[in-house]
Amino acid sequence: MDDGNDKNLDDVMVEDCDDEEEDSLSHSAGSEADMHPKRQRLHLDQSPKQTPFMVQPSPPKFVTLKDLMEAAKGVQNMSLAHEIAVDTNFQLQKMEPPEHSLEKRVKEVVHKAFWDLFEEKIREDPPDYGQAVVLMNDVKESVMSVLLPQHVRIKSQMEEVLDTDLIRQKLANDAFDIYYYSEYVIGIMAKLCSPARDERIAKLRETKDVVPLFKEIFEVLDLMKMDMANFTIQQIRPYIQQQSVEYEKKKFEEFRQKQRESGIDSLELTRQWIDRSLERLSTQEDVLAGGASVVAMPTPAVILNGAYMELLEWDLSRLFPETLVLDQSRLLVLRDQTQRITMVTSVMLVTYNTVGETIQGVQQLKVKLKDEICAILEGDYEKELTSRLEGIAEQVNKNVTVFLEEHGFKPLEESHQRTLKGQIRSLANKESPVITLMSKRVISFIQTALFSKHTEPLKLPVGMSVMEKELSQLCGQFLRLISHNRAVFGQYYSDIIDELTARNKDLNSSSNE
Incomplete structure (x- = not known):
């Protein structure tokens, strides 16, 4: 397989694990939802002493952290390509931290603090919608992340309606109507979402309290991003299946080379x-x-x-x-x-x-x-x-x-x-x-x-x-x-x-x- 094809498949896979790209998949001000492959299909059930491709190490020399990270990243890409290729039911799902875990508690505290502060500000007399600028910008980015290339008109319209400078001007002139923006966003979401989300969209239209409304908007947007990611996987699966054998060979050989340099029999x-x-x-x-x-x-x-x-x-x-x-x-x-x-x-x-x-x-x-x-x-x-x-x-x-x-x-x-x-x-x-x-x-x-x-x-x-x-x-x-x-x-x-x-x-x- 030539280098060009390998690079293309890497682009499809997770050289996508750069921070910026991860953020584009999961970013929202009011939601911590992450997308991970289903654990029943991806976790390796390793014993505590075994990690992918690990053998008893006795390296005669050191390798750099950069080399190790590159090798690990190659294995991660290989793992994801393999999962998509061999599991026709592979899809992403929202991963919640374990109950009573520190991670879950921290997220709950952080998000509660954000929404409590937002509610406190909008209940002032007159209402303080200063945080709404950040909120609307996060909504805009989340909606943009589920747009397809052909949605040129919607993207242009959103850039105009959800323009940050325009929103600030309306706030300064006491002309900001948060319900106008929420209805506009819900209308866009209704056009883009799958039929499976229609019930949640209907619930949004019935919600009138600002804080519950925007909480629900972010939750539905997270589901829509997940739907879009899974749709993309379905579209590229035939390509990955076609290329996966050569791709996995290449990635595993790269991993072996790093192990050989460390004196490890992989x-x-x-x-x-x-x-x-x-x-x-x-x-x-x-x-x-x-x-x-x-x-x-x-x-x-x-x-x-x-x-x-x-x-x-x-x-x-x-x-x-x-x-x-x-x-x-x-x-x-x-x-x-x-x-x-x-x-x-x-x-x-x-x-x-x-x-x-x-x-x-x-x-x-x-x-x-x-x-x-x-x-x-x-x-x-x-x-x-x-x-x-x-x-x-x-x-x-x-x-x-x-x-x-x-x-x-x-x-x-x-x-x-x-x-x-x-x-x-x-x-x-x-x-x-x-x-x-x-x-x-x-x-x-x-x-x-x-x-x-x-x-x-x-x-x-x-x-x-x-x-x-x-x-x-x-x-x-x-x-x-x-x-x-x-x-x-x-x-x-x-x-x-x-x-x-x-x-x-x-x-x-x-x-x-």
Whole structure:
């Protein structure tokens, strides 16, 4: 990709993080609203010891603060480009400081002081509208920030009506009418805002008290700025998706260069991750036609796919590979979904094997059981799993009992009910044979999809039909992330695999001498 294209994408991204440009997005006298990417899509869920692309540092020399800031800024741009490229639902949202935090308290105090002073001044006799000059200028700048290039006439008109010198002259001649200006601004906002804000605009028209009116104006303007930013993201997303692979390659290489200058291996965790896959595969034996067994040398594609599959069973005590940090939160969600699918299908398998033919093939009962199991497992999957399974056992037993009674079947004996509930509770053990079996089926299905050429539909594993939709969505999301990741970091992976396989060959040669 040539430098010109890289620069253009940087312009679209956050070399935009200069103070002046940040102010243009969030500036208003009466509102502290900031715009940040949605935390469910952007935060990295790092442990306190891990930051993006961090490895254990032991630099032999110092780098300048400027170099570090430039590297961090490149990673920030890369992160934002990546989020927009891989997450079709990515959008900005207003971020409020945590409840009871010092930041929230300070903002509340500052804004209350501003509005209290403004109200005090306009209640004087005669009213003092001196602060209105600042207020109207902030309103003007906020409205200007949501104008599009084609809004030439509106911009020209606003420059004329909300001219600061003109407002000061009217104040000096006691000819200032704050309601005239508020109605004018509301009229402009009504023309520019999305239909989703019509209700708030109507509320503005009904508000007559000056302070609540202008507070609401700034709040709606903040929402409009957010709407405009998200609209812009939608417009540039195809461009960013088209350019993101080369852009991320360039930014990551720039980051690596800074790390190399500091004597830091920026791919240490990635190398360990791939090495684990190679070690696992190197211990697997293939049985030959004559009955002999031999350890086959895995191909680079098999090694890399094996590493990717580890992500769906990730040990949370490990740090994520540097090349996957940007997708860590998404991959951990997919890991949890994999475990949840395994648990739901395990409960269903235990239930149908225990109860027997009387409930086989009854789709309505199967869907009801699945929905209730999923509802109980909602949220943090492993939190209070034992008590959740206790609830699932009781609910499943109740549903089965009701079904058998309604359809004229003999009810389950007490001993069978105890067995059913006991087997469901036993699924809390990760080493449970049922959990192990269903987990292998889920992982095997996704692994098959990872290796397939997508020319033929994949056959669902036995016992997975009830979770077909969820498994298909999980598989699709995982493959999209992996495809993008491989496109960006494939060359690094290839170099690492070549290095590791050469090392193994040397070790094997030495041991055979």
